[in-house]
Amino acid sequence: MGIVRRKISLARLDHSLMTAPRHDVLCIGNAIVDVIARAEEDFLAAESLIKGSMMLVDTDRAEYLYSKMGAAIESSGGSAGNTAAGIGSFGGKVAYFGKVAADHLGKIFSHDIRAVGVDFATAPLEGGAPTARCMIVVTPDGERTMSTYLGACVALSPADIDADVVAGAAITYMEGYLWDPPAAKEAFRQAAKIAHGAGRKVAITLSDSFCVDRYRDEFLELMRSGQVDIVFANETELHALYQTADFDTAIAALRADVGIGFVTLGSKGAMVVAGDETVEVPVRPVERVVDTTGAGDLFAAGALFGLARGLDYETCCELGGLAAGEIISHVGARPDVKLIDLARERGFEI
């Protein structure tokens, strides 16, 4: 018995006004290779790391932390890169913009994202900083703590925004982390303008609560000015955005500020607020949480894939939960299995 629900009319995303999209989703983000190691809780305190956060580090700090970390594996990452890989794994048509260097890690990143069917053609940086890496320590509870060296990502600029690709994507999705490298936010604004000019939608993830603290006013301005139509946030980010400890207050503010808000609630599931509508969806429990890296990114993958295909909010959240559940059951932030196969096994007719 398949799960079949009403489909949201494509017109809801204004698809009727445009030519058929070439891509379901275009993702734009910092192109990063993850360096993942296990560590005990006391490692975080000893190295002044804030559990669950993403902190930016310079070259020296990156070298120092790597020297202190245990044996690691390398796996392509980057928040929006993980989302793009997830959408590809669902069988979605997806493109990615992000800046790697012309070095070995850049080659790894490019290979891995193309290997799951993502169209990735951003020119690599020649002769500048190396490809970005994110040192991730995973504590025994599965929580991940990240230290990111941005490297070549700081070179992402409006010149890297291919207007045809933006105009041809049903949804352009960008990570809040793009506010960290200086020129990327201009690339972001430009992409949003092109997308809206072509009658498409623009989505953003708030990325993490520290990122929200750094760019709160700008994120709110993006939402209130209509530059973004869809926001992804977890509870902590939502509370940080509206500087309130009261969930209902934050949700009401989100509802007022953006067309569609997806809020992930960890093991409690997810929630959508969209105009007068409110949808709450529980999450299927995961047997063992191994590594939470990429949980939010993969939730967004499922939800965006669903949205682009005109599925209702409940199904979007369920696909997001399915993808997030897969990613936290193993080390690394890219799916180990084809998400479309997993979804079909679970009865989704996609």
Place this chain on the structure above:
Amino acid sequence: MGIVRRKISLARLDHSLMTAPRHDVLCIGNAIVDVIARAEEDFLAAESLIKGSMMLVDTDRAEYLYSKMGAAIESSGGSAGNTAAGIGSFGGKVAYFGKVAADHLGKIFSHDIRAVGVDFATAPLEGGAPTARCMIVVTPDGERTMSTYLGACVALSPADIDADVVAGAAITYMEGYLWDPPAAKEAFRQAAKIAHGAGRKVAITLSDSFCVDRYRDEFLELMRSGQVDIVFANETELHALYQTADFDTAIAALRADVGIGFVTLGSKGAMVVAGDETVEVPVRPVERVVDTTGAGDLFAAGALFGLARGLDYETCCELGGLAAGEIISHVGARPDVKLIDLARERGFEI
């Protein structure tokens, strides 16, 4: 209730004749970074790969195969490198000789092996071939099929054999794969000579049946001339070595040719033949075989650690089985947990 058995007298390994060893084990091998991706069975046929084997590839073939492989993770590997990491994870004192290049993958390899406590000081190759990589495709049954580009490994030579380290290790362990790069076999012979001159023991793994086919006569000569004292083999390699389909015939030949033979029998366990002694040890079943990469390497880690610590053959095999069981339950050939903790949880008093 701990598992305590008779200990083999240290004299059995002639420890009484020498100064106390600085290292339990010195491992020598091809220093390789693994590039691991999942693939369906038909990928093997389409790319002319022989399931379960290790084939050597040149630069062009390596580039081609990588372009065809799915999204991958990178993890330090190399047969003897995995064994060294396993011994380190058991809390053993262990050193490693192997040749990386002065490049990013070389840095990854060096970091990962040192991070688990292995002493690794072989000078990296400057301005030559890049660090070796092994492209591993893992099929749904968990079997791994490997294509190795040897790169900098071909530069390992007798000049890299630090005689003090060899003379200070209770056991010097080398992989049969060292016969592939041209100068490494001379390094191997030199190390064996130094080890025996210092009253130490020399061990070798036959590596894989294709490797045995390439170097059968030389491997037999090493054993029969007494250059190696301890041999590790699986059933397939043993049959290849003696070119017989009859297990008992092969076992009898092994018993005649070498002091101690460890034979792994997959899910049936392991067997030791040593002079008149024969020990058979069943294996604790593994819940789910995810990726068999490194199973033999980690069996050797447990067994060598046990031997160097003077434990009896049965315990050596059990420690080997424990380490192999851990490694096949996840992707990658380096332990995900501390093997000494796992061993103690299972009641071993080590």
